[in-house]
Amino acid sequence: MPHGHHHHHHHDAEGGDGKLAAAVGVNMLLTVAQVIGGIVSGSLAMIADALHNFSDAASLVIAAAARRIARRPADDDMTFGYARAELVAALINLTTLIVIGLYLLYEAVFRLIEPEPVTGWLIIVIAAVALAVDLATAALTWAMSKDSVNIRAAFLHNLADAMGSLAVIVAGLLIMWFDWMWVDPVATLGIAGYILWMAFTEIGGVIRILMLGSPPDLAPDHVIATAEAVPGVKGMHHAHLWQLDEHRRMLEAHIVIAAGEWGEADAIKQAVKAEIEGVHGIGHVTLEMECAGHECPHARAVGH
Known part of the structure; x- marks a missing residue:
């Protein structure tokens, strides 16, 4: 990972904000249409899709706000900068997805126990419109989702909606053709299961970063071995x-400079930083130097 990699997800930021604003607008309009359609038709799956669409609009608002906050430079209050605003937004959106998924599971099971009549043709018409909007919204956020877990969480909301709309269309057709009212709650169960699967797939990585976990693809002992392979380094700990x-x-x-090499300590430190960045893509490295005769006793390789 090159040192400058973190800059590229800020490129075209203003254009990205415009796309998010457009996505919010169409999702709010769709939510209103789906709620009305769900009430008139009696479709739980339609109302489930509407609820999820509303969460889409909310998730996009949160994502857009987080993007703007994340672009602020570091200051006295936030010396690391505001980049983690996007992670907080992703955590909020993914947690919301989980809550929605669990609620839909509950409602679907209740509807299976006590089925209610559903108007199939109305479901199909509104779900078809919803599918078009879902796909358009997903297209607006797809490119940005590659480089931001925040936008990816919002994108997953949209993708789940598109899948939900497809499920609602299938349910509506089966109700029209065969009068199978149980298909509506079953479709809702499918939508809920898909929402939960996607949310749980993403949320672990977000929590890991917020908990200061090491990068999942990078073992600390490999980084330590890279540093210790640099000439003049006796060891690395803490x-x-x-x-x-x-x-x-x-x-x-902490790096321990080998005996007799203290005169080259600064050069050795720079060599360690360059090697770690080149091999592991770690651009921000802070090293405390110790001479071999005064290194920390019984120091752990990782942590204190």
Whole structure:
């Protein structure tokens, strides 16, 4: 990962904000249409899709706000900057998805126990419109979702909606053709299951970053081995490896300069930083130097 990698998710930021604003607008209009359609038709799946569409609009508002906050420079209050605003937004949106998924599971099971009549043709018409809007909204956020877990969480809301709309269309057709009222809650169960699967797939990585976990694809002992392979380094300990956000990895550690090499300590430190950045893509490395005769006793390789 090159040192400058963290800048590229800010490119075309203003254009991205415009896309998010457009996505919010169409989702709010769709939500109103789906709620009305769901009430008139009696479709739980339609109301489930509407509820999820409303959460889409909310998630996009949160995502857009977080993007703007994340672009603020570091200051006295936030010396690391505001980049983690996007992670907080992603956590909120993914948690909301989980709550919605569990609620829909509950409602679907209740409807299976006590079925209610559903108007199939109205479901199909509104769900078809919803599918078009879902796909358009997903297209607006797809490119940005590749580089931001915040936008990816909002994108997953839209993708789940598109899948939900497809399920609602199928349910409406089966109700029209065969009068199978149980298909509506079954479709809702499918939508809920898909929502939960997507949310739980993403939320672990967000929590890991917020908990200062090491990058999942980077073992601390490999980083330590890279540092210790640099000539003049006797060892590395008290290593702390974490992610500031999705794109920036950081390391702070103590390095022990080999006996007789203290005169080259600064050069050795720079060589260690360059090697760690080149091999592991860690652009922010803070090192405390110790001479071989005064290194920390009984120091742990990782942590204190």
